[in-house]
Amino acid sequence: MDVLEILDIESSVSLPERYNRLSIAEMEERVREIKLKFGKKLFIPGHHYQKDEVIQFADARGDSLKLAQICATMDEAEFIVFCGVHFMAETADMLTKGDQKVILPDMRAGCSMADMADIEQTVKGWELMQETWGDTILPLTYVNSTAAIKGFVGKYGGATVTSSNAKQMLEWAFTQKSRILFLPDQHLGRNTAFDLGIPLEQMAVYAPLENKFEFEGDLDDVKVILWKGHCSVHEKFNIKHVENLRERDPDVNIIVHPECTYDVVQSADYKGSTNYIIKTIEAAPSGSKWAIGTEMNLVNRLIEENPDKEIESLNPFMCPCLTMNRIDLPHLLWSLEKLEEGEVVNQISVPEEVTKHAVLALNRMLERS
Ligand code: 13P
Ligand code: SF4
Numbered sequence: 001m002d003v004l005e006i007l008d009i010e011s012s013v014s015l016p017e018r019y020n021r022l023s024i025a026e027m028e029e030r031v032r033e034i035k036l037k038f039g040k041k042l043f044i045p046g047h048h049y050q051k052d053e054v055i056q057f058a059d060a061r062g063d064s065l066k067l068a069q070i071c072a073t074m075d076e077a078e079f080i081v082f083c084g085v086h087f088m089a090e091t092a093d094m095l096t097k098g099d100q101k102v103i104l105p106d107m108r109a110g111c112s113m114a115d116m117a118d119i120e121q122t123v124k125g126w127e128l129m130q131e132t133w134g135d136t137i138l139p140l141t142y143v144n145s146t147a148a149i150k151g152f153v154g155k156y157g158g159a160t161v162t163s164s165n166a167k168q169m170l171e172w173a174f175t176q177k178s179r180i181l182f183l184p185d186q187h188l189g190r191n192t193a194f195d196l197g198i199p200l201e202q203m204a205v206y207a208p209l210e211n212k213f214e215f216e217g218d219l220d221d222v223k224v225i226l227w228k229g230h231c232s233v234h235e236k237f238n239i240k241h242v243e244n245l246r247e248r249d250p251d252v253n254i255i256v257h258p259e260c261t262y263d264v265v266q267s268a269d270y271k272g273s274t275n276y277i278i279k280t281i282e283a284a285p286s287g288s289k290w291a292i293g294t295e296m297n298l299v300n301r302l303i304e305e306n307p308d309k310e311i312e313s314l315n316p317f318m319c320p321c322l323t324m325n326r327i328d329l330p331h332l333l334w335s336l337e338k339l340e341e342g343e344v345v346n347q348i349s350v351p352e353e354v355t356k357h358a359v360l361a362l363n364r365m366l367e368r369s
Contacts (some may be wrong), residue, residue, distance in 0.1 A: 065273075119152060136179045158361060
């Protein structure tokens, strides 16, 4: 990367100082004004993990699947200001038409899990897998991955998955090949495969840093190869939290996201995607008690929106996803004011040669969801 490229990235992430001096009311008023001015030319999707100060301005709220589905059909908006993380904005760019511009208000809004699989490691690991098992493997990637990984998966006949459809996508994948490589979240992969009846003894972990498998047994028995990645937010729930809660109050229902570890998921009463968690809490009877194992902005919103239920986090010291939190009101306003001035900042634009394969992977998922 040359100096000019570095300067370009730095200038695109730095928020002008004056935004720190505006009051919340002033910023909210300006966002409202700009939204009104742009009308249908502007669309703001917001992931459920976004802070309230941002999600209040979302034209659509959703989990990763819903937001991808909406972006795939949203053809009237010229500008899509994505309130979520980088891989979601990339997905939106790949699913929208060429003249639609996708903007991420803060380029630092990445995802530590997506960063755990890069394309060079994937190509190297795939070679080792082909040497070990031959042409028996179909790659699947959680949408929480870079566009390049989605492109790789699309090229080799595989698909993307989200936590809402991982089970049906894995079932489909086994109709294509006898083994599955699941990137980059080992926990979602393990939890989903176990749900389908595949024993843990038939799952190997691929460690990209060492380019080797973590597996004891006969490699011929392996059905699922789990990429050694994880979500640093959902890994903050552990079995001790479950035990403490059960001891304190046996009437509390425990519900967790499948990005949590296998033992946490097994010991919970309910498990499922962001959408499933929201729907389950909304439908729960008044007075019921819930401990939720997922991101904290969402848990706080569920507490606020369901005052008739007793809701808490499964981990009493839980915090929000820090990269999701990079998108805040000042950055949202800044990107909108720039649009008003006729300048597009922080545009997410995936190269065509990556998009053409990645879209195959995304469409294989969208057709089955
Ligand atoms: P879902 O939106 O698919 O539930 O994923 C949760 C998540 O971690 C998003 O980054
Ligand atoms: Fe990534 Fe986890 Fe944050 Fe989701 S919650 S964006 S998977 S780090």
